[in-house]
Every structure is written in structure tokens, then in C-alpha cells.
Amino acid sequence: MSIKRFLAVVLFILPVALFAQGPQRGGGRMNRDMQGDGQDKKQVEADRVGVYTRILNLTPAEAQKFWPVFNAYQDELEKNRAIIHQKREDVIKNYDRMTDAAIEGTIDEFTTLAQNELDIRKKYIVEFKKVLPVKKVILLQRAEMEFKRELLHNFRERHGRSDD
Numbered sequence: 001m002s003i004k005r006f007l008a009v010v011l012f013i014l015p016v017a018l019f020a021q022g023p024q025r026g027g028g029r030m031n032r033d034m035q036g037d038g039q040d041k042k043q044v045e046a047d048r049v050g051v052y053t054r055i056l057n058l059t060p061a062e063a064q065k066f067w068p069v070f071n072a073y074q075d076e077l078e079k080n081r082a083i084i085h086q087k088r089e090d091v092i093k094n095y096d097r098m099t100d101a102a103i104e105g106t107i108d109e110f111t112t113l114a115q116n117e118l119d120i121r122k123k124y125i126v127e128f129k130k131v132l133p134v135k136k137v138i139l140l141q142r143a144e145m146e147f148k149r150e151l152l153h154n155f156r157e158r159h160g161r162s163d164d
Contacts, residue, residue, distance in 0.1 A: 047154070048147050055143035056136045065131035073124040080120060084113050 049067075052058070058066060091098070091106055098106070128137045 044151065047150060051147040051150055052140075052143045055146055056132070056139050058136075062132055062136070066128070069124065069127050069131055073120070073127070076120045076124075077117065080113060080116050084110070087113070 052070070053063060056062075056066070087106065087109060091103075125137065128140065
């Protein structure tokens with residue numbers, strides 16, 4: 001296997017793997033470190049609810065409809081990300097034994113999994129529009145970014161690292 005092919009695989013897999021490591025319930029190294037025990041996981045979820053509720057300015061009626069849809073959305077993303085994580089681990093473990101054809105197949109699988117994630121997002125935008133005004137649906141990305149920022153800040157704070 002040539003170094004060019006190796007670099008191509010690494011450059012392709014790395015962004016997919018990093019994307020898959022975003023804050024999610026039950027996955028990602030930072031998330032596992034943050035969650036530790038069940039109490040920490042509950043705190044992370046409480047923080048998520050707080051950030052999303054604040055950014056989206058959810059009314060009690062909207063929240064009652066929104067959270068079951070959001071949780072289903074997160075569950076689907078998490079399942080897809082778990083597959084990405086497992087495939088990435090398989091490549092890391094078996095890279096030296098993989099043929100070019102196997103690597104090409106793996107690249108195709110990662111592309112499909114990335115498309116699956118986009119398809120899940122598209123599917124749930126439709127679902128979110130059923131339970132929230134469209135002006136709040138557009139704020140979901142902002143809420144997600146703010147939650148990640150807060151999660152990272154809390155992680156750094158707990159581990160004595162500066163945000164700067």
C-alpha cells in the first residue's frame with residue numbers, strides 16, 4: 001500500500017471521525033470523560049435542555065412536543081455515529097492487512113454514513129417544523145453550537161484547562 005493511498009484514507013476518515021465525535025449522548029471521548037458516571041450524564045442532558053430551551057425560547061407546550069422528536073433525532077444520529085466509530089476503529093486495527101479493494105469499500109461506506117447523517121438531519125427538519133414555528137427551527141443549529149461551546153467550556157473547567 002502506497003503512502004499516498006494511506007494519506008488519502010487518513011484524510012478522508014479523520015474529518016468523518018472528528019465529526020462523529022461531537023457531543024452526543026453516550027459517545028465521543030470528550031463526552032465520555034465529561035459524563036463519567038450517571039450523575040454527570042444527567043448534568044450534561046440537563047445542560048442541553050437548558051441551552052436549547054433558552055435559545056429556542058420554548059414554551060411549555062412547545063417543549064412537550066419538541067423533546068420527544070429531538071430525542072428520537074439524537075438517537076438516530078447516535079446510532080449512525082456509533083457505526084462510523086466502529087468502522088474507524090476497524091480501519092485503525094486492520095489497516096496493514098486491508099487490500100486496496102477493502103479500503104475503497106470502506107471509503108464508500110464512510111461516504112454512505114456521512115450521507116445518512118445528512119438524511120437524518122433533513123428528515124428531522126421536517127419533523128421539527130411540525131412541532132415548532134419555522135423561526136425556532138432555524139435556531140436549532142445555533143442551540144447546538146452553543147451547547148457544544150458550553151460542554152467544551154465545562155470540560156475544560158473541570159480538567160483545569162483554559163478556554164484561551
